[in-house]
Amino acid sequence: GKWKNKERVLIFSSRGISFRTRHLMQDLRTLMPHSKADTKMDRKDQLFVINEVCEMKNCNKCIFFEAKKKQDLYMWLSNTPQGPSAKFLVQNVHTLAELKMTGNCLRGSRPLLSFDPMFDQEPHYALLKELFIQIFSTPQYHPKSQPFVDHVFTFSITDERIWFRNYQIIEEDASLVEIGPRFVLNLIKIFQGSFGGPTLYENPHYQSPNMHRRLIRLSVAAKFREKQQVKEVQKIKQKGTKVLVEEDPTEVVFETPAEEKPVEIQLVKPESKSIVKDKKKLRKIQRKKQKKLFRTEG
Amino acid sequence: QDGLKRCLAEFRQQLTWVERLDVTLGPVPDPVSQGASTSDAVDPENDFQREMSFYRQAQAAVLEALPRLHKLQVLTRRPDDYFAEMAKSDQQMQKIRQKLKSKQEAMERSEKAKQLRAMRKYGKKVQVEVLQRRQKEKKNMLNAVKKYQKGLSDKLDFLDEEQTSSQGNKKGNASQRTKKGPNAKRRYKNQKFGFGGKKKGSKWNTKESFNDVSSFQSKVAHNKGPGKGGRGGKGGKKALNKRPGKRARQKMKNRAR
Numbered sequence: 001g002k003w004k005n006k007e008r009v010l011i012f013s014s015r016g017i018s019f020r021t022r023h024l025m026q027d028l029r030t031l032m033p034h035s036k037a038d039t040k041m042d043r044k045d046q047l048f049v050i051n052e053v054c055e056m057k058n059c060n061k062c063i064f065f066e067a068k069k070k071q072d073l074y075m076w077l078s079n080t081p082q083g084p085s086a087k088f089l090v091q092n093v094h095t096l097a098e099l100k101m102t103g104n105c106l107r108g109s110r111p112l113l114s115f116d117p118m119f120d121q122e123p124h125y126a127l128l129k130e131l132f133i134q135i136f137s138t139p140q141y142h143p144k145s146q147p148f149v150d151h152v153f154t155f156s157i158t159d160e161r162i163w164f165r166n167y168q169i170i171e172e173d174a175s176l177v178e179i180g181p182r183f184v185l186n187l188i189k190i191f192q193g194s195f196g197g198p199t200l201y202e203n204p205h206y207q208s209p210n211m212h213r214r215l216i217r218l219s220v221a222a223k224f225r226e227k228q229q230v231k232e233v234q235k236i237k238q239k240g241t242k243v244l245v246e247e248d249p250t251e252v253v254f255e256t257p258a259e260e261k262p263v264e265i266q267l268v269k270p271e272s273k274s275i276v277k278d279k280k281k282l283r284k285i286q287r288k289k290q291k292k293l294f295r296t297e298g
Numbered sequence: 299q300d301g302l303k304r305c306l307a308e309f310r311q312q313l314t315w316v317e318r319l320d321v322t323l324g325p326v327p328d329p330v331s332q333g334a335s336t337s338d339a340v341d342p343e344n345d346f347q348r349e350m351s352f353y354r355q356a357q358a359a360v361l362e363a364l365p366r367l368h369k370l371q372v373l374t375r376r377p378d379d380y381f382a383e384m385a386k387s388d389q390q391m392q393k394i395r396q397k398l399k400s401k402q403e404a405m406e407r408s409e410k411a412k413q414l415r416a417m418r419k420y421g422k423k424v425q426v427e428v429l430q431r432r433q434k435e436k437k438n439m440l441n442a443v444k445k446y447q448k449g450l451s452d453k454l455d456f457l458d459e460e461q462t463s464s465q466g467n468k469k470g471n472a473s474q475r476t477k478k479g480p481n482a483k484r485r486y487k488n489q490k491f492g493f494g495g496k497k498k499g500s501k502w503n504t505k506e507s508f509n510d511v512s513s514f515q516s517k518v519a520h521n522k523g524p525g526k527g528g529r530g531g532k533g534g535k536k537a538l539n540k541r542p543g544k545r546a547r548q549k550m551k552n553r554a555r
Contacts, residue, residue, distance in 0.1 A: 172375070
């Protein structure tokens with residue numbers, strides 16, 4: 001057949017990304033035969049420069065990875081000439097090379113895309129779904145693609161985040177093995193233009209990683225401060241001046257000394273009561289004594 | 299919101315399903331469902347539950363999509379002779395296989411060690427039991443031999459070990475009833491306290507034993523009684539009750555052996 005759907009995706013990143021991000025990028029490039037690679041972009045340039053880069057490479061979609069502080073990874077998905085774009089925070093990245101992911105698929109085979117039903121319920125999710133479909137699905141009869149459909153991408157929404165998984169289809173009865181990679185996308189904003197333009201949607205549940213770290217530090221600091229305060233209060237209580245109570249002269253009025261008892265001197269030792277721990281033993285002792293007596297008598 | 303919808307309308311591409319291959323479905327219902335409350339909201343913290351829900355969603359998608367693809371004559375199964383480059387290199391797959399194998403081996407080793415320990419324990423128990431059984435048999439054998447020596451049982455059954463105990467009991471009961479021998483109380487006491495009798499405290503000359511005159515039979519002592527008169531008439535009846543002398547008894551013993 002003829003290749004009609006001319007989608008090309010540019011996958012590249014900024015400088016300062018970690019090894020994990022680099023591997024993720026490479027994995028996406030192997031999984032998507034309709035993708036193109038590019039060199040790292042300098043951070044000095046503005047984001048709309050990316051549009052020009054895409055045009056030069058003749059791509060109409062773009063996946064751009066941005067790393068900040070060597071810790072946080074942001075991902076931009078965009079439809080380059082004029083379409084919408086979205087920025088995500090990426091977490092929990094696992095690459096293809098992890099040994100726990102045992103599946104494998106043909107390089108360049110077309111994926112099946114599976115979406116959570118919640119994607120149809122909200123308008124922003126519906127937009128994202130369309131974006132995902134256009135970016136991730138390999139066009140039919142693409143020269144680098146394989147004609148078989150043997151793996152499936154899963155996009156699920158849990159805990160206000162989008163979870164991505166990739167499974168290999170082993171049998172026709174839908175037994176699956178995970179191939180990887182996997183990552184979690186936390187939506188930040190959706191823009192009307194590509195890498196710019198008015199904001200269409202802002203995620204209220206999103207908390208920037210800086211905020212998150214700040215909150216953790218604040219909570220630790222708050223705990224420490226509370227401890228300090230408690231200590232100070234205790235110190236004040238201890239040091240606190242003790243109030244002297246004056247002697248009350250009327251207190252002595254009701255005192256009556258007790259009567260004196262006569263002094264008793266004991267001359268005979270009182271009979272000691274034996275502590276019986278074991279009745280049986282006592283009986284045994286008694287029997288022995290009796291026998292002794294009996295013998296001496298008889 | 300309206301902006302979103304407008305944008306979506308502009309952006310949406312009108313492609314045939316074959317191009318897109320997307321399926322929007324909920325997960326396949328779990329056959330081991332744990333009640334309605336948990337099935338609605340998957341707890342994101344519970345890793346296993348979460349991954350299972352993703353897995354089932356993928357399964358549902360596959361189950362729906364594959365028939366559709368077959369109808370559209372798109373191939374889904376890779377033929378066995380079709381070799382092409384895979385997403386993961388062969389080296390990688392080899393590494394994965396090695397890891398799985400090593401894990402399995404480790405598990406098997408630990409299983410074997412556990413089993414070995416259990417076997418050893420059991421073996422020890424069995425050994426102890428066998429030893430005890432042997433002791434018991436030896437004791438029984440010695441008792442049987444002593445009985446035979448004393449002349450109470452004239453069968454040499456104890457040599458015949460092939461005879462099962464149940465069989466022996468049946469035969470023994472029939473002959474024991476006809477035998478005279480000591481009465482049941484005496485037999486029971488012999489069996490309980492051993493045939494030699496209570497050896498340790500048997501011959502003390504204490505005050506009690508001196509004063510104990512229970513074994514005194516005046517008729518025997520004065521050589522009187524029905525034996526004297528009856529001996530002439532019947533003969534031999536009282537002689538059985540009268541205990542023969544030491545020499546006579548020894549002779550009897552030697553003769554019986």
